[in-house]
Amino acid sequence: MTTALILSALLATVPASSYSAAAVPGPQALTTLWEQVHSKELPLPPLVRHSHVEKHLKRLHEKAPDLFQLEVVGHSVEGRALYHVSLGTGARHVLLWSQMHGDEPTATTALIDFLEYIRTHREEPWVSRILSELTLHAVPLLNPDGAERYQRRNAQGIDINRDALALQTPEARTLKALRDRLQPFIGFNLHNQSWRYAVGSTGRPASISLLAAAFDEPRSDNPGRVLAKKVCAVIRDALEPLAPGQVGRYDDSFEVRAFGDNMTRWGTPSVLIETGPWPSRTPDAPLVQLNFVALATALDALASGKAAQADVARYESIPENDSTGLVYLMLKGVGLFGADGKPFTADVGISVTRAVRDTGKGLAIVHVGKVNELGDLRVLGALETVDGGGLFAVPLSGPAAKEGDTLHLAQPKQHAIQMDQPAELMLLKPLEKASTYRIERIIRFER
Missing domain, CATH: 2.30.40 (Urease, subunit C; domain 1)
Structure with a gap:
């Protein structure tokens, strides 16, 4: 069976009656819920290190061993464990990976907060639906050596996100092997972008930029990429009330070496979330909140079937961001x-x-x-x-x-x-x- 047919079959398993039932809280309510679960033990995202992530993942597993499976799937160049946490029992597998660039940390904290929310709110109908319809797999910190130095590249000096084909880094090999083993029907590629990015020509900061990654030079569509576009549309609609005019669309030029593009080509259509500037001297909390809301809303939409019903035009009409604007x-x-x-x-x-x-x-x-x-x-x-x-x-x-x-x-x-x-x-x-x-x-x- 082709990837497109598999994807269509999996989407068809979501009951239509679940679309409106057990609605996810609205964007503003989710930010309040984030404040309740965000760990005060975590430092600001640029200061989060492997030891912090390891501690929190082990604590999640210890507090809810029936919910969280924790696995060391590889090691970095300098021997730091690469953790894979999984949860849920659904037939459809979702892969989320963060901080393949060591100086792009915002979503790592948001992922940890989201996992904590699931632990403490697992009985809520919309959370229960995610756990029953999906199986989530997260690698919250793919480049721990880079994070230790707060640098983009790994300890070899290689950009992991340009190593999807050569696979010369242990971190890239780990991510590729995990994808091949799990065969996830969608992936979330979580990054930060420069503070020079603006939304189109508006002069507004591109606080979040979204991309349904291309899988070929012509930037063709297939069912998987269309689904990724629809998920981006769902995220846009969730974030714009919190950051009006501050959601951009990332350049979708095909990059033959990059993981997001190749994930889509391998059968795991990828949603790129790039966290950018925020108009405040203290930007971290609102940017982590935006990522938390994006993840909660997107995963709910995938579990409930709302993503399949989303309007692709809502993605395609997002202004493309400007890297020097x-x-x-x-x-x-x-x-x-x-x-x-x-x-x-x-x-x-x-x-x-x-x-x-x-x-x-x-x-x-x-x-x-x-x-x-x-x-x-x-x-x-x-x-x-x-x-x-x-x-x-x-x-x-x-x-x-x-x-x-x-x-x-x-x-x-x-x-x-x-x-x-x-x-x-x-x-x-x-x-x-x-x-x-x-x-x-x-x-x-x-x-």
């Missing part, structure tokens, strides 16, 4: 000094990435910023915009500078802002005395 901080219409010392007006765009550093007192998340856009930036969005009218932007004069200080700029050309310089700047207000300014604001990110 957003900056973290924009200084709008600010005065600058050129290399010739002459003033001019422009916008300044600052991009930010996160890093994890050892402070001597433990690991800490830092925001590394640089100037990466100068000029007329009206087509870009920003997580924060500062009106620079009447102000000048110059490099920070030194660590002792503080807001309210006055300074004299005798040679303005020495205070020009350059592309790619560290985002350590001052916003200055000109005073009556020539070449004298007051520091109105200091902008300082890590190098």
